[in-house]
Amino acid sequence: MTARGIWVDDPPVLVRTPAFWRSLQEHGLTFASLMIESSASGLDLSYTPEALAALSELAADHGVSLVLTVWPEPKQSYLTVLNAKINGLLDAARAIGLECDLESNWTTKNLAGYPSLDAAGDALVVVLDRVRADHGPRTLVTTFPLHVENSARADVTGHVSIAMPQAYSVRTRSTGEVAWDAPLGPGNAQRLTLDLTKKIQGPRLGAGLAAYDQTWPGHTPQEAMQIAYDAAMAYDPVMLAWWSSKWVLGVKANGYASRFLKSLPR
Numbered sequence: 001m002t003a004r005g006i007w008v009d010d011p012p013v014l015v016r017t018p019a020f021w022r023s024l025q026e027h028g029l030t031f032a033s034l035m036i037e038s039s040a041s042g043l044d045l046s047y048t049p050e051a052l053a054a055l056s057e058l059a060a061d062h063g064v065s066l067v068l069t070v071w072p073e074p075k076q077s078y079l080t081v082l083n084a085k086i087n088g089l090l091d092a093a094r095a096i097g098l099e100c101d102l103e104s105n106w107t108t109k110n111l112a113g114y115p116s117l118d119a120a121g122d123a124l125v126v127v128l129d130r131v132r133a134d135h136g137p138r139t140l141v142t143t144f145p146l147h148v149e150n151s152a153r154a155d156v157t158g159h160v161s162i163a164m165p166q167a168y169s170v171r172t173r174s175t176g177e178v179a180w181d182a183p184l185g186p187g188n189a190q191r192l193t194l195d196l197t198k199k200i201q202g203p204r205l206g207a208g209l210a211a212y213d214q215t216w217p218g219h220t221p222q223e224a225m226q227i228a229y230d231a232a233m234a235y236d237p238v239m240l241a242w243w244s245s246k247w248v249l250g251v252k253a254n255g256y257a258s259r260f261l262k263s264l265p266r
Contacts, residue, residue, distance in 0.1 A: 002233065004264070005031035005241040007069065007208070010250035012046055018058055023249045025062040027261040032059060033067040033099055033241055036089065043070070043081045049092035056094040067097040067140065071105045074120030076113025083127045090135055097138035098131055099164065100124065102149045102156060121155035128160060140164050140239075142208060145184075145193040152199040162239060163203040167193035168210035169228050180216045186224045190231035198235075206239035207232045211257035212247040221256035222263075229264070 006029050014020055015034075024032060034055070038044045047055070052066075059066050068089060072078065090098060106117075114120040128139045138161040143149045149157045150165045157163050169189035171178055178184050183192055190207065197205055209228050214221035232240060242248065248257045 002237050003030050003239045004261075005029050005033060005067070005239060006211075006248060007033045007035060007241055007244040009035050009244045010246050012051065014250060015245075016051070016055065016058075018061075020245075020249070021058045021062040021064060024064050024245075027248065027258065028264060028266050029261070030063060031065045031067055031096065031239070031241075032245075033069045033097075034093070035069050037069075037071050043078060043085060045089075049088055052089060052093040056092070060094070065096045066093045067099050067138075068093055068095045069099040069101055069142070071101045071103075072124055073105045073110050074107075074112070074114060074117055074124075075110060076120075076123070079120070079123050079127060083130070086127070086131060087134060090131065090137060095137055097140055097161070098128070099140035099142055100128070100156065100160075102141055102143045103147065106143075106149070118155055124156055125159045128156075132161070138162055140206065141203070142166060145189070145196065150193065150196050150200075154200045157200050158202040160203050162206045163197050163200060164206040164208055164239065164241060165193050165197045166208040166243065167228070167232055168208065168243065169224065170210050170213040171216055172213055180219060185216075186227040187231040190228055190235075194232065194235045194237075204238045205235055206241070207235065207237045208241050208243055211242040211244065211261075212252075212254065214256065221254075222260055225257070225260045229260075 036047050140162045141157040141160050142164040144166050167190040169186040214224040246252045
């Protein structure tokens, strides 16, 4: 059975309220991938261990498990701090997983202390292997569809428990508007992304879907989200997460994403 969850990127002041977790439960979500970093340089924590411990209680009270999501950098200084701190954070959150978002931070321009991105990847895998051996939580990687870590050439993703590629179909990208039937339109984007993920040996398959920018001419957001969901579910993912809480129930809630999630059978 596919576990449904969401990436949590709302302000901590909102996330710390019981109403937030009650809303996740009302949307049929059973896990929350908590962005514990601000994506700035270094391990820049948005949540202290004490705050994570309090959130774990709120989450558990509403049937939600926590995954901790970080933005690793290929820097020896970053991975040294991550290795030293992550066990305490996972314990405090009673987390079921540690997820690495390998996107804009995981590039050669950020290399420091390692001769190559491959060497930095090896060091990150050592940290992830130790976390899994010591604490047993799942390890995950998320990245965008055409990133090397979502391909047969993946360096880190092949060593984690679950791959969670961002199989987003959205109306507008940095390159311009996306047509309904384009390769990155609803349905097509999920198949393109997850076909690439399936080439990676090792991890089980998960997927990320978009809960924003779902309005195409002549189509409803509900239709766009349903087609994306059905396409992803055809791959029988073990976990499915939406980006993100702010669009579904938080500071930028658009209404249609909430209605769609609540419409799914449980």
